[in-house]
Amino acid sequence: MAAALQTAALLSASPNLIDPQRFRVGLLARSLIGRRGSIFVVRSDGRTSGFFNAKSRSGNFITNAVATKADASTSSTASKPGHELLLFEALREGLEEEMDRDPHVCVMGEDVGHYGGSYKVTKGLATKYGDLRVLDTPIAENSFTGMGIGAAMTGLRPIVEGMNMGFLLLAYNQISNNCGMLHYTSGGQFKIPIVIRGPGGVGRQLGAEHSQRLESYFQSIPGLQMVACSTPYNAKGLMKAAIRSENPVVLFEHVLLYNLKERIPDEEYVLCLEEAEMVRPGEHVTILTYSRMRYHVMQAVKTLVNKGYDPEVIDIRSLKPFDLYTIGNSVKKTHRVLIVEECMRTGGIGSSLRAAIIDNFWDYLDAPIMCLSSQDVPTPYAGTLEEWTVVQPAQIVAAVEQLCQ
Amino acid sequence: MSAFSAVRIPFPAVVAARSTGEKPSSPFLCSPAAAPGIHSSPLRSPRLGRPPLAVSSDVLSSQKPLGSNSSPSYQAVISRDEALELYEDMVLGRVFEDMCAQMYYRGKMFGFVHLYNGQEAVSTGFIKLLETRDSVVSTYRDHVHAISKGVPARAVMAELFGKATGCCRGQGGSMHMFSEPHNLLGGFAFIGEGIPVATGAAFSSKYRHEVLKEARPDGLDVTVAFFGDGTCNNGQFFECLNMAELWKLPIVFVVENNLWAIGMSHLRATSDPEIWKKGPAFGMPGVHVDGMDVLKVREVAMEAIARARNGEGPTLVECETYRFRGHSLADPDELRKADEKSHYAARDPIVSLKKYILEKNLASESELKAIEKKIDDIIEEAVEFADSSPHPPRSQLLENVFADPKGFGIGPDGKYRCEDPKFTEGTAQV
Numbered sequence: 066m067a068a069a070l071q072t073a074a075l076l077s078a079s080p081n082l083i084d085p086q087r088f089r090v091g092l093l094a095r096s097l098i099g100r101r102g103s104i105f106v107v108r109s110d111g112r113t114s115g116f117f118n119a120k121s122r123s124g125n126f127i128t129n130a131v132a133t134k135a136d137a138s139t140s141s142t143a144s145k146p147g148h149e150l151l152l153f154e155a156l157r158e159g160l161e162e163e164m165d166r167d168p169h170v171c172v173m174g175e176d177v178g179h180y181g182g183s184y185k186v187t188k189g190l191a192t193k194y195g196d197l198r199v200l201d202t203p204i205a206e207n208s209f210t211g212m213g214i215g216a217a218m219t220g221l222r223p224i225v226e227g228m229n230m231g232f233l234l235l236a237y238n239q240i241s242n243n244c245g246m247l248h249y250t251s252g253g254q255f256k257i258p259i260v261i262r263g264p265g266g267v268g269r270q271l272g273a274e275h276s277q278r279l280e281s282y283f284q285s286i287p288g289l290q291m292v293a294c295s296t297p298y299n300a301k302g303l304m305k306a307a308i309r310s311e312n313p314v315v316l317f318e319h320v321l322l323y324n325l326k327e328r329i330p331d332e333e334y335v336l337c338l339e340e341a342e343m344v345r346p347g348e349h350v351t352i353l354t355y356s357r358m359r360y361h362v363m364q365a366v367k368t369l370v371n372k373g374y375d376p377e378v379i380d381i382r383s384l385k386p387f388d389l390y391t392i393g394n395s396v397k398k399t400h401r402v403l404i405v406e407e408c409m410r411t412g413g414i415g416s417s418l419r420a421a422i423i424d425n426f427w428d429y430l431d432a433p434i435m436c437l438s439s440q441d442v443p444t445p446y447a448g449t450l451e452e453w454t455v456v457q458p459a460q461i462v463a464a465v466e467q468l469c470q
Numbered sequence: 471m472s473a474f475s476a477v478r479i480p481f482p483a484v485v486a487a488r489s490t491g492e493k494p495s496s497p498f499l500c501s502p503a504a505a506p507g508i509h510s511s512p513l514r515s516p517r518l519g520r521p522p523l524a525v526s527s528d529v530l531s532s533q534k535p536l537g538s539n540s541s542p543s544y545q546a547v548i549s550r551d552e553a554l555e556l557y558e559d560m561v562l563g564r565v566f567e568d569m570c571a572q573m574y575y576r577g578k579m580f581g582f583v584h585l586y587n588g589q590e591a592v593s594t595g596f597i598k599l600l601e602t603r604d605s606v607v608s609t610y611r612d613h614v615h616a617i618s619k620g621v622p623a624r625a626v627m628a629e630l631f632g633k634a635t636g637c638c639r640g641q642g643g644s645m646h647m648f649s650e651p652h653n654l655l656g657g658f659a660f661i662g663e664g665i666p667v668a669t670g671a672a673f674s675s676k677y678r679h680e681v682l683k684e685a686r687p688d689g690l691d692v693t694v695a696f697f698g699d700g701t702c703n704n705g706q707f708f709e710c711l712n713m714a715e716l717w718k719l720p721i722v723f724v725v726e727n728n729l730w731a732i733g734m735s736h737l738r739a740t741s742d743p744e745i746w747k748k749g750p751a752f753g754m755p756g757v758h759v760d761g762m763d764v765l766k767v768r769e770v771a772m773e774a775i776a777r778a779r780n781g782e783g784p785t786l787v788e789c790e791t792y793r794f795r796g797h798s799l800a801d802p803d804e805l806r807k808a809d810e811k812s813h814y815a816a817r818d819p820i821v822s823l824k825k826y827i828l829e830k831n832l833a834s835e836s837e838l839k840a841i842e843k844k845i846d847d848i849i850e851e852a853v854e855f856a857d858s859s860p861h862p863p864r865s866q867l868l869e870n871v872f873a874d875p876k877g878f879g880i881g882p883d884g885k886y887r888c889e890d891p892k893f894t895e896g897t898a899q900v
Binding site: 168169171195197198202203205207208209210211212213214215216217218219220221238239242243247248249250251252253254255256257258287288290310311312338339340383385386387388389390391393425426 | 607637639646649650655660665667668669671674676677682709716717869870871873874876879880881882887
């Protein structure tokens with residue numbers, strides 16, 4: 066549908082959405098395309114755009130990853146409940162609802178205030194809540210993350226935004242030593258209900274340093290929880306859950322997913338931080354994935370279904386800790402596991418997940434666990450090279466075929 | 471004037487004078503320089519005209535004059551009660567640290583223990599002016615900051631012994647003293663990493679005032695951050711000076727310049743060793759004070775804390791001080807010269823204050839001895855308490871990792887791992 070086209074177009078387009086010109090073009094394209102019944106897949110540079118259209122199975126599942134009607138308004142219509150919005154708007158909605166609900170919730174980061182956030186997640190919030198609640202910080206990640214931690218210890222609930230997750234490498238001292246540890250070293254006296262969030266992952270030719278996946282670096286830090294959102298529905302729900310959590314939570318967003326569109330409920334909802342999401346139940350193989358790779362997986366699933374396979378796809382969502390219940394039930398059913406992640410192969414989330422499955426579900430496996438990860442390579446600038454560093458749907462298809470022999 | 475005290479130059483008024491109230495004049499800060507109350511927006515336009523350098527000092531002239539003992543040369547500016555409070559606090563800190571050394575060599579505490587002997591004037595001078603609602607952030611040399619802030623000596627001693635009755639349940643240790651009731655926010659092992667936390671606490675204070683509208687008539691909650699000369703070459707220090715001044719946070723940055731960072735002399739590590747100068751570079755007053763003289767420290771502290779409380783923003787205070795012992799109990803302390811050590815030993819803050827009290831007839835020798843005896847008893851009791859306290863049980867291992875233990879996740883059986891009985895036993899594998 067038109068909205069699908071828009072989503073796809075924006076996914077393929079430069080992720081540098083701070084360019085308002087491009088944003089307007091996207092919207093224009095939407096209105097021009099019209100309201101036909103078919104779904105377009107827009108290709109640019111020979112790349113597939115990674116979006117999918119999943120059907121609703123039951124209450125816990127997302128309803129539609131891509132809206133089917135291009136509505137001028139985002140309010141609920143008589144025919145369809147809920148309202149449509151893009152992922153970054155869903156994040157903002159979750160953030161705004163929590164800021165309305167609790168005046169201790171505040172945001173700090175570079176360009177979150179007047180600029181509205183480099184990906185517009187905090188757009189309009191500074192006007193509404195003031196410059197102190199939505200704080201534009203100087204470029205000093207280690208210090209303002211530490212400031213967020215000090216604020217959290219003394220009663221506030223800050224959300225620290227890394228303009229790009231990679232920048233939070235500068236804040237590693239504070240995230241590891243203070244965020245993760247202070248609750249423990251203080252003997253439980255101080256809690257740190259901080260949310261650290263930002264876009265990460267491999268984008269479209271952003272270069273090595275802007276294409277980092279920090280989930281593998283942070284996963285060893287004790288005392289930290291990590292979640293990755295992938296749809297507008299779970300983005301809003303996880304944002305709200307992270308803010309309400311008493312633990313420090315790192316919320317990983319992906320640069321390429323901010324313009325995903327979905328219809329989400331009008332009613333308030335909060336998702337569980339520790340649970341995984343069943344994307345597509347199946348019988349033959351369990352595919353575990355998260356963030357952007359979910360879309361590559363679902364793209365591959367279309368091909369696999371045509372070839373007669375019935376994969377079960379789980380978006381693990383909670384990168385630390387793993388939801389061993391959902392994952393375990395799936396392994397017990399299918400006996401074959403494929404992990405598809407965007408992390409590097411070495412020391413990534415996949416390697417931890419593999420170890421956890423082997424520890425807990427060894428007897429249920431009929432085949433070795435396969436793990437498809439990004440190459441252990443700094444993400445190259447050249448588009449062709451970049452494409453080869455991350456897992457593509459064709460590789461996923463091949464892996465499933467190999468697993469299910 | 472003693473060789474090491476500061477010459478103070480007031481800076482001229484830069485903003486409108488206060489509409490109400492008389493600010494006591496002081497050679498440190500010019501009274502009309504007060505900004506009109508607490509600012510409502512942290513993003514004010516830049517002030518016209520920076521305050522010029524507030525102080526100068528001859529402490530680092532090439533030939534360090536080993537002059538006479540710096541004695542307080544002004545009138546008795548404190549009352550008898552205040553003097554005794556200061557004396558008691560400093561003696562408590564000193565005796566506690568000496569006991570720590572004894573206990574360490576007897577094998578009751580382990581690891582890295584950094585003692586504060588000689589620097590008591592800074593801790594006492596600042597912290598005794600704070601209220602409970604004010605916060606203190608320290609470094610690994612934090613025992614005396616904790617005790618001055620009000621954490622019972624027995625709780626600190628038990629923590630050092632690694633017992634479950636320690637202020638952090640034995641989980642923090644010497645370098646991680648925390649106390650929520652006393653607003654002691656740590657205890658940090660890496661230098662510099664406490665300063666952003668202190669900045670955050672000050673931010674909270676401002677936030678509570680401006681966003682949550684929890685205004686108190688007696689001003690903002692103040693945060694005092696203590697750190698050393700080595701830290702002043704670290705990025706976090708500069709980043710926080712910038713942010714604190716930018717948003718006029720109610721914080722005082724206290725540099726305990728004891729001239730040595732383990733074996734690295736401050737002069738060998740720093741291009742411009744006068745740390746107080748780095749304050750005006752960021753737009754805040756920088757003051758140098760004789761950190762071996764509790765009365766001088768206290769005088770400067772009063773101004774700096776009042777500034778913060780009134781919403782005028784941060785102050786950088788460099789206290790020239792000295793640690794009588796090595797960097798830690800593992801440090802052989804071979805690099806510092808004997809004459810430097812004896813120079814500062816002659817300026818022992820406790821001896822100086824005692825002399826002052828007796829000269830000004832604020833108390834008698836026997837009263838001071840009684841205080842010393844009282845402290846000895848407190849410390850003895852603290853050691854007994856720590857000795858007889860239990861070690862943390864196994865069940866304590868996994869508590870406190872998460873404030874919400876659901877963070878350990880969902881186990882294969884569908885239940886949260888923290889509901890597993892092995893969690894309360896501390897034997898579960900996370």
